[in-house]
Amino acid sequence: ANGLATGVSYVDKNDLQEYEVRASTVILGASAGESARLLLNSKSASHPNGLANSSGVVGKYLHDSTGASLSGFLPQLLDRKRYNEDGVGSVHIYSPWWLDNKKLDFPRGYHIEYGGGMHMPAYGFGQGIQNLNGLVPGRDGQPREAGGFGAALKDDYRRFYGTQVGMAGRGTALARADNYCEIDPDVVDKYGIPVLRFHYKWTEAEIKQAKHMQETFQAIMHGMGAIITSTIPGPDTNYGLAAPGRIIHEVGTVRMGDDPKKSALNKWCQAHDCRNLFVVDAAPCVQQGDKNATWTILALSMRTSEYILDQRKRLILS
Template sequence: MSFQIIEQSTKYDVCIVGSGAGGGMAAKILADKGFKIALVEAGPNFDPANPEQRTQLRWPYESPRRGASTVRAFGDFDMAYGGWQIDGEPYTKAPGTEFDWFRSQMVGGRTNHWGRISLRFGPLDFKRKDFDGKGDNWPIGYEDVRPYYDKVDKLIGVFGTKENIPNEPDGFFLPPPKPRLHELYLKKGTSKVGIPMIPSRLSILTKRVNKKRQACFYCNQCSRSCSVYGDFSSSSVLVNPAIETGNVDLFTNAMVREVITDENGKASGVYYINKEDGKDYRIKAKVVILAASACSSARILLNSKSTTHPNGLANSSEVVGKYLHDSTGASRMAFMPELMDRKRYNEDGVGGMHMYTPWWLNDDKNLGFSRGYHIEYWGGMGMPSYGFGFNTEFLHTLAPQVLGDRKAGGYGVGLMQDVKRFYGSTLGMAGRGESIPRAENRCEIDSQKVDKYGIPVLKFNYKWSEEEVKQAAHMQDSFEAIIKSIGAIPLGDKPGKETNYGLENPGRIIHEVGTTRMGADATTSVLNEYNQAHDVSNLFVVDGGAFVSQADKNPTWTILALAWRASDYLAEEMKKGNI
């Protein structure tokens, strides 16, 4: 290396890069087993109970930007340090690519900001190729992962109900919160059109699971991360307890440049740049675990070149970075006259939906697309805002019976009266679906550009196929049917082909996975069934990169289960002297 390296004196059993769902879980399990851990995080330390960091229960006027999203992607009070763009840390896109990459650099990563939707993959989700002939099967099945889903449920806590739906496995559930008024209307409407709607499965405590975590008190601000640890964030539920064992040294503001290898090509630690002093450091370890996020871990591997690994570490298959895929997403909003002029009461509930629609058409092979989606809903009496079309002709065109000849909005008393009348009368829905992994959708190193730390950046190549576009069209048809069934009025025109039916850009749903996928064949995959690199036995990847396919479920619960499974396997292999 051409730069001066400051070497840490300790040689750790394990160096874990990234402290989100996968890295936090690996740190917790391995620290509990007595291993000495270096936990390396690109951002600062974070604890939502820290008064200097807490944003929960703060008013919009306490933000210097009144809550606007000029600094953080979802507003000043959203608990994600980062966003779609980070100053000095760019990424590039190939022509025709619209991929948007979200990064959250802080202890706990993105788990400090997410919907806490905690769904297990089902038996079909691990073996989709057997069903539709597309993509690839996982080298493992549901029965391999189920014991770890069970452990995650019990350790972290998730509410829900047992429904006995074949590909929506039940778990160990806490009591779910009651539906809110808009959800009762939606439930009535979905029943009319044959679309199921069941209680959500969110990792938010409706009952205490241990003395350190309180139950949810229904402030509806989970995106701010919970100061009483009532929801799941890796920082408070996994990393803090791991550190309390005395077996974890936490390195913050540490941007990992590459994984170091020895003369035999085995991992021996990592190089990182300290963001505070700008100097380069080396951490030595017997085992390296990457959990920096699917794309960040791929970037580290591709930048870890040596004479033994000329294509990048663990990349003899040349698959690292390939098969990148994100969930599909499309949405609609509606105005419901029956919900106008509501009585004022607190129905905030948890910071997410109390009910959702699981995919209901697994057995229908005549849809024109191969993979399914679930539907998420929102609405209710959250913090009011100026809203959806005041000072336009929209409401007069579609609902003159509501307003008569009077215009909506304006200012002064008229505006206040309208805000009160419309408060709580809007609702929305969004589909989150499964895309089919394809090798041509990928991230790779851009040899022409580096970030402010001198590290080559990622270049994205990604396009939706007709499969995903047709799926979005079906989402919109479902939304229209639901909106009509409850007597609501759609806000805006139904998206058409010209906008891919409202299909969001790849990456916008922040569920990217697949860049270091597992498989039984070392020539077509990066990892084995235990998240261990085929090429390097003392290297593991425990973030979403290991996924062979995404399913229509959010990935976090599966990342957690696989990280626990990989950690148990690693511990046994180390005790046996195999690693």
């Protein structure tokens, strides 16, 4: 009657029965998509549009990082000395955003993550040896066909091991109300609970950003003498821009803000409509930058936790 959350209900996977857990404070951290799904499915007389959704923004402003990549190899690293390079990765070699947006045709920016090195070989064909060994002369200096077999192929595995390099751009996508998730009226999961359906399209801003990524990758590759091995994507594929959701950095579906008419949560990630409900995952993020959202999630959740403890001490929250 008072519009507060009373707890959570769940389905036990063993007996497929629904149970309830009562709680004076409910903290939701199910992920940007699932938190929106839970709120939208939690309708009542007090919350006819879903819990914490009098503003109608729950599910809206969904956005994911942009992503594009390019691969190649460095001939100057052929036959290089062997090292144990396990553990070295994109966290060690990184290019933050470095340009002035006023001089570009798209807003915001991206960073570049780099990969390569002598990592443990995976299953397959030596990281695609057939795509490499026909691009440079053999040991005798003569052109050779790609692929091969026997001793020559084994020798190429050794020659090319550790020569490959990859670049991955991760950038900012603009938060837009017309990119959103909603409850699917026709589809339920195995427990009979309605699932989400998604509406998401890239805009010219993200496509132009991906084009800039590819141009930058190629300039770096050529500048260091690399041979590009991946197909260079063009406008027909949005310059290799990954499909929405592919980078799995989705945020923004239960946004925070000062105005209850335009946001679902206040600055403490507390629901405007339901003061004993908090959301502590990526859903509160209003506009993600080019960085992964993980540290922001951790910082906001710690801040919210401290606020809840303070409110309980003051007996404002029970």
